[in-house]
Amino acid sequence: MRDVSIIGVGQTKVGEHWDRGLADLAVEATLAGLDDAGLDNADILYVGNMLGGVLSGQEHLGALIADLAGLRGMPALRVEAADASGGVALHQAYQAVAGGMVDTALVVGVEKMTDRLPQATEEGLMLAGLGDYEAAQGVTYVSQTAMLMQRYLHEHSLEVGDFAQFPVNAHRNAAANPFAMYRNQISEKAYRQAKMIASPINLLDGAPWADGAAAVVLVPTEQAQAMGRQGIRILASTLVTDALSLTERDDPLALAAARASAQRAYQQAGLTPGDIHLAELHDAFSILAALTLEACGFAARGQGVKLGQAGDIARAGRIPIATLGGFKARGNPVGASGVYQAVEIVQQLRGAAGQSQIPAARVGLAQNLGGNGATAVTHIFMN
Amino acid sequence: MPMELARNWRLRRQRLSLEGAQCAACGHLVFPTRPVCPKCRSRQLQPYRFSGRGEVYSFSTVYEPPAGFEGYAPYTVAQVRLAEGPLVTAQLTDVDADSVYIGMKVEMVTRKLFEDGENGLLVYGYKFRPPVMAPTNGHVSADVLAHTEPQHEAQAPVLVAN
Ligand SMILES: [Zn+2]
Numbered sequence: 001m002r003d004v005s006i007i008g009v010g011q012t013k014v015g016e017h018w019d020r021g022l023a024d025l026a027v028e029a030t031l032a033g034l035d036d037a038g039l040d041n042a043d044i045l046y047v048g049n050m051l052g053g054v055l056s057g058q059e060h061l062g063a064l065i066a067d068l069a070g071l072r073g074m075p076a077l078r079v080e081a082a083d084a085s086g087g088v089a090l091h092q093a094y095q096a097v098a099g100g101m102v103d104t105a106l107v108v109g110v111e112k113m114t115d116r117l118p119q120a121t122e123e124g125l126m127l128a129g130l131g132d133y134e135a136a137q138g139v140t141y142v143s144q145t146a147m148l149m150q151r152y153l154h155e156h157s158l159e160v161g162d163f164a165q166f167p168v169n170a171h172r173n174a175a176a177n178p179f180a181m182y183r184n185q186i187s188e189k190a191y192r193q194a195k196m197i198a199s200p201i202n203l204l205d206g207a208p209w210a211d212g213a214a215a216v217v218l219v220p221t222e223q224a225q226a227m228g229r230q231g232i233r234i235l236a237s238t239l240v241t242d243a244l245s246l247t248e249r250d251d252p253l254a255l256a257a258a259r260a261s262a263q264r265a266y267q268q269a270g271l272t273p274g275d276i277h278l279a280e281l282h283d284a285f286s287i288l289a290a291l292t293l294e295a296c297g298f299a300a301r302g303q304g305v306k307l308g309q310a311g312d313i314a315r316a317g318r319i320p321i322a323t324l325g326g327f328k329a330r331g332n333p334v335g336a337s338g339v340y341q342a343v344e345i346v347q348q349l350r351g352a353a354g355q356s357q358i359p360a361a362r363v364g365l366a367q368n369l370g371g372n373g374a375t376a377v378t379h380i381f382m383n
Numbered sequence: 384m385p386m387e388l389a390r391n392w393r394l395r396r397q398r399l400s401l402e403g404a405q406c407a408a409c410g411h412l413v414f415p416t417r418p419v420c421p422k423c424r425s426r427q428l429q430p431y432r433f434s435g436r437g438e439v440y441s442f443s444t445v446y447e448p449p450a451g452f453e454g455y456a457p458y459t460v461a462q463v464r465l466a467e468g469p470l471v472t473a474q475l476t477d478v479d480a481d482s483v484y485i486g487m488k489v490e491m492v493t494r495k496l497f498e499d500g501e502n503g504l505l506v507y508g509y510k511f512r513p514p515v516m517a518p519t520n521g522h523v524s525a526d527v528l529a530h531t532e533p534q535h536e537a538q539a540p541v542l543v544a545n
Pocket of ligand 1: 410
């Protein structure tokens with residue numbers, strides 16, 4: 001296996017792009033990534049996307065985006081793994097470069113979610129679950145995760161307000177990120193008073209659905225050095241799956257696949273949770289921030305919430321998360337989010353995160369989940 | 384909820400009789416059925432009908448419903464731990480959202496799940512409610528007709544197959 005580095009990143013602003021379509025966003029990020037890498041071509045393009053067919057009426061994104069980006073003829077394909085599509089696309093690219101199959105791999109994650117009414121988007125997101133047994137019962141994407149939170153509150157004798165620091169921290173960190181969707185600040189009081197969407201999850205627990213695209217360029221580390229580029233090394237890339245339905249897992253709160261993919265990543269990198277300087281977790285909901293802190297070994301079971309309350313997740317804390325806003329405040333263009341995580345960690349490890357910079361950050365972890373952890377991808381990066 | 388005729392027909396036993404499967408090799412129970420036992424990887428799974436009794440493992444009240452469920456909101460969905468072991472995701476019915484709690488005893492009942500507008504179908508299946516009488520075997524009963532809005536019965540065929 002060859003050592004692999006990221007030498008280019010690109011991203012569009014996350015938000016409601018009424019004037020732009022799916023492919024348009026993907027091309028902007030792709031070209032920005034190539035420009036940042038100082039390249040005008042690559043050996044292969046992986047497109048991470050979940051809902052192009054359902055929400056934009058457009059499949060076959062590999063060929064489409066390669067062609068529109070001026071890369072006609074390039075091997076290109078779409079990778080779909082629900083909201084982990086972006087992370088899995090990156091994993092595929094890593095394997096192709098590490099395994100020596102290609103020298104330059106381009107990854108773009110893209111999602112276009114605001115063309116349709118929320119009910120249609122909701123229906124699309126439920127495709128990540130077992131439709132005949134979940135969507136058919138009126139279970140929503142939000143209520144699925146809400147049941148995890150309800151159970152967590154019960155098992156650990158907590159209340160909703162205990163989760164306030166997750167969205168508060170995310171919004172604070174997004175303030176200086178020009179690509180973030182929400183740069184406004186929210187207070188703990190506002191969180192406690194927010195309207196319920198699917199109890200116990202309220203309006204400020206959930207990341208906003210959004211449009212956006214992000215891209216990264218991977219090459220062998222040796223090639224990055226030969227080019228004289230400061231690459232960010234990928235020390236680990238792991239993919240683990242679980243049962244689609246929470247009810248088919250032995251212990252829904254354990255997020256077994258997330259845990260296993262983190263453990264394997266630490267093993268691959270020869271590191272422990274204590275070596276990680278910042279983490280971009282799948283904080284699509286506050287409860288998922290708490291559960292993934294636990295699954296990644298930053299907190300014992302039931303203690304994830306305490307890391308928020310103690311300030312450990314803040315910029316100056318022990319394990320800063322959502323350092324440029326996370327899913328909650330940067331926004332969640334689902335199939336692109338896993339690639340946004342990688343872009344943001346590269347920004348941090350390059351020391352290019354501006355006012356959001358984590359001082360002396362050298363090692364970052366990104367974890368992207370599909371369908372509440374039915375797919376889990378973990379990457380560890382180092383400068 | 385786009386649901387096709389054949390698909391609804393295929394699911395009738397699971398929906399109406401809470402039929403899952405038992406592994407012939409290790410005895411493990413699953414709902415819904417699946418081709419390979421997740422515990423021992425045996426391919427010998429046999430139909431198994433659950434009693435329909437259980438308790439609430441977790442729950443959530445939905446205030447922003449998906450298309451097709453607007454008329455029901457707010458409604459409560461739950462993960463129910465069946466007496467035999469497996470968890471099942473289902474809507475709760477005949478209960479106040481405020482009175483639901485983890486550990487609450489519930490029983491299966493057959494109700495309309497949704498209307499498949501395009502095909503003019505009313506799709507029936509299991510929901511759960513607090514037990515109102517002696518435990519039943521959870522099978523389709525007169526409940527189906529007792530809780531159907533009359534105007535719907537007149538308009539569309541009811542997909543109930545025994
Ligand atoms: Zn078995």
